[in-house]
Amino acid sequence: MAPAVLLRNVVALSGRFPVLAGADLFAEPGDVVLLRGANGAGKTSILRVCAGLLPVASGEALVLGEDVCRDRRTVRRRVGMLGHANGLYDDLSVADNVRFAVRAAGGRSAAADAAMERLGLTGRLRDLSVGRLSAGQRRRVALAALVARRPELWLLDEPHAGLDEDGRRLVDALVLEAVAGGATVLVAAHGPAWLEDLPVRSVEVAGGRTREAVLVA
Amino acid sequence: MWHDAALVAGKDLRIELRSRVGAQQVAPFALVVLVLFAFAFDADHALLLKAAPGLFWVAVLFAAVLSIQRSFAVESADGGRDRLRLSGMDPAGIFLGKAGAVAVQLLVLQLVLAAGVAILYSSRLGDAAVLVATCLVATVGLAAAGTIYGVVATAVGASETLLPLLLMPVVAPVLLCATKAWQAALGTGATGDALGWLRFLGVFAVVYVAAGVLAFGPLVEEG
Numbered sequence: 466m467a468p469a470v471l472l473r474n475v476v477a478l479s480g481r482f483p484v485l486a487g488a489d490l491f492a493e494p495g496d497v498v499l500l501r502g503a504n505g506a507g508k509t510s511i512l513r514v515c516a517g518l519l520p521v522a523s524g525e526a527l528v529l530g531e532d533v534c535r536d537r538r539t540v541r542r543r544v545g546m547l548g549h550a551n552g553l554y555d556d557l558s559v560a561d562n563v564r565f566a567v568r569a570a571g572g573r574s575a576a577a578d579a580a581m582e583r584l585g586l587t588g589r590l591r592d593l594s595v596g597r598l599s600a601g602q603r604r605r606v607a608l609a610a611l612v613a614r615r616p617e618l619w620l621l622d623e624p625h626a627g628l629d630e631d632g633r634r635l636v637d638a639l640v641l642e643a644v645a646g647g648a649t650v651l652v653a654a655h656g657p658a659w660l661e662d663l664p665v666r667s668v669e670v671a672g673g674r675t676r677e678a679v680l681v682a
Numbered sequence: 683m684w685h686d687a688a689l690v691a692g693k694d695l696r697i698e699l700r701s702r703v704g705a706q707q708v709a710p711f712a713l714v715v716l717v718l719f720a721f722a723f724d725a726d727h728a729l730l731l732k733a734a735p736g737l738f739w740v741a742v743l744f745a746a747v748l749s750i751q752r753s754f755a756v757e758s759a760d761g762g763r764d765r766l767r768l769s770g771m772d773p774a775g776i777f778l779g780k781a782g783a784v785a786v787q788l789l790v791l792q793l794v795l796a797a798g799v800a801i802l803y804s805s806r807l808g809d810a811a812v813l814v815a816t817c818l819v820a821t822v823g824l825a826a827a828g829t830i831y832g833v834v835a836t837a838v839g840a841s842e843t844l845l846p847l848l849l850m851p852v853v854a855p856v857l858l859c860a861t862k863a864w865q866a867a868l869g870t871g872a873t874g875d876a877l878g879w880l881r882f883l884g885v886f887a888v889v890y891v892a893a894g895v896l897a898f899g900p901l902v903e904e905g
């Protein structure tokens with residue numbers, strides 16, 4: 466089976482600063498990989514390389530079979546990324562935001578409605594401007610947009626940030642569903658407490674390099 | 683490309699309808715510019731009438747800068763650049779959608795400003811066909827050039843101050859040609875054939891639309 470993600474000795478630069486200095490990563494379809502490390506270790510940069518957002522200066526990077534060293538755009542419709550920012554338009558309603566994200570990726574509005582239902586974004590909430598929501602609610606809207614796009618590769622950067630206990634459980638459940646559906650999930654997080662019920666493979670990131678670590682669960 | 687353009691334009695126009703920034707801030711600002719010119723030329727009404735086309739287009743130009751800044755401020759917030767890139771949309775479609783939304787807003791604004799010119803300056807808006815054609819073609823050029831320089835200014839940073847600096851010199855030909863075409867239509871200056879000025883505006887619009895379609899992707903990626 467072709468790997469979902471294959472990074473070999475990847476170097477990536479931010480200006481002249483190497484944010485990745487020879488990172489390796491391997492994930493098969495259906496894997497959940499937890500990237501752990503301190504602030505500035507390079508976790509987010511790995512996710513951004515996989516999303517086709519950060520150019521690879523040297524090394525080999527195949528994501529969902531696409532060589533992102535040569536073409537970073539093609540893979541983008543097939544990945545979904547939840548970063549530190551939610552990527553929402555404050556002046557649009559919840560429903561408009563999710564529908565726009567889905568239709569931009571070539572999906573249908575029905576998928577947006579189902580995702581909003583799944584994330585508990587129902588009733589009056591759907592017509593509220595995103596700018597009027599709490600941080601946790603905004604995170605749910607961003608998650609709904611991600612779920613509705615049905616990506617083959619989920620890239621989650623501190624996905625629990627800003628969520629209450631219910632929200633965290635919901636994220637874990639969504640990841641379980643995505644994996645059951647054949648998607649691959651890469652998660653960047655500080656602590657090991659993430660996804661206690663999942664067979665998560667943990668990878669340590671430090672100084673822009675990766676090191677395979679202990680099995681978390 | 684056209685699907686993405688329609689999607690982006692619809693989204694931008696929906697944002698403007700909900701936020702009402704255009705109606706409550708940009709349009710009043712442009713009207714204030716017209717009023718200030720009216721005060722400045724009050725003692726010489728004949729001069730005001732003669733200058734009306736130029737004053738109209740200066741007001742449109744100032745409003746265009748605000749509209750373009752607004753269009754990119756919306757995209758910059760909350761991880762906007764990544765949002766656009768991750769959407770997987772065709773960059774040419776994004777460019778056409780954003781420029782189209784700006785153009786629609788500017789055309790609506792020009793209706794308001796034309797009424798302002800007629801009322802404040804007592805200017806008679808004759809030869810409607812030339813006036814409308816000038817507005818349409820000049821607006822396409824303004825919106826296209828503004829969208830290109832909008833993404834450049836946003837990528838470099840400090841777009842609030844950088845955009846006017848980059849854009850004003852570039853769209854000076856639009857200001858000149860549109861003013862001459864309006865003067866010809868209103869008969870307020872010895873400016874010759876309006877069609878000639880319209881042709882210049884058309885060439886400007888075609889060049890900047892083509893440049894935007896080709897360059898917007900690399901500009902978004904490299905910014």
